[in-house]
Amino acid sequence: MTRPRRARVRAVLLIASVPLAVVALAAVIWLVRPVVVGHDAVRDYERGRFDASAESSGSLTGQWIVEPWIPYFDRGDALAAEQDYVRAIDDFEKALTLAPDDRECVVRTNLARAWTTLADEYEQGGYHEGAVKLYAVAQSVIDAAGERCRDDQMLQQTQQDIEQGRQQAQDNADAAPDDGAGRDEQGKLDALGQREQQGGQEVQDGDARDRGGQGGASGPVEKPW
Structure with a gap:
């Protein structure tokens, strides 16, 4: 092969490799971006x-x-930290359907905690019967785990908080006079779109979901809120 011909062949090969290099660079950026943005989310x-x-x-x-x-x-x-518990619950429920088995307990803890904190707000607002219902949903999140999260200390602490809160709310509901406030309370529950019933059913059906089975190399930052 003559030198000019070899030069032309090298030029053709170089040009042909450019699209592959672009694709490879795009793939690297696509894989790295979630890590960078995820780091920014944690930092914020x-x-x-x-x-x-x-x-x-x-x-x-x-x-991702x-x-x-x-x-x-x-x-x-982040939504829970902003006290937007209903939207936070939606995200935790979605995370629960996607999380690998070794991350189930931490997701359940935050989901149960979100329901518990929402119940706490109902109780503090005087909506005792509504609080009892929401505490029950929080408990159903834990119950759905069965024995899988038995040794998880954060989940067990959340369960203790649920039991204490529900008992207090039930006592207050029993002691409250029947003056029609229950109708207003039910209206507030309806304003949530009956999220407590939906959420309870979703977490009770958790064993039927496709959980994936691949463990991740990294995990979330656990944040007590």
């Missing part, structure tokens, strides 16, 4: 910028193929 949370943390995590939903549950879990944390 730690700095108290919960809205920014929720936005960053939300931008990754449906994109390796560990798709993490964006929902992290956004749920």
Whole structure:
């Protein structure tokens, strides 16, 4: 092969390799971006910028193929920190359907805690019967785990909080006069879109979901709120 011909062949091969290089670079960026954005979400949370943390995590939903549950879990944390418990519950329930087995307990803990905190707000607002119902849903999240999370200390602490809160709410409901406030309380429950019933059914049906089975190399930052 003459030198000019070899030069032409090298030029053709170089040109042909450009699309492959572009594809490879795009793939690297696509794989690295969730890690970078996820780090930003955690950093914003730690700095108290919960809205920014929720936005960053939300931008990754449906994109983080390796560990798709993490964006929902992290956004749920940020929403809960903003006291947006209903939306946080939605995200934790989604995370629960996607989380690998070795992360189930931490997701259940935050989901149960979200229901518990929402119940606490009902109780503090004087909606005792509604609080009892919400505590029951929180308990159903724990019950659905069966023996799988028996040794999880955070989940067990949450269960103790549920039992204490539900007993207090029930005592207050029994002692409250029947003056028609129950109708207003039911109306407030309806305003939640009957989330307590839906959530209870979803977590009780948790064993029937497709949980995936692949453990992740990284995990979320556990945040007590």
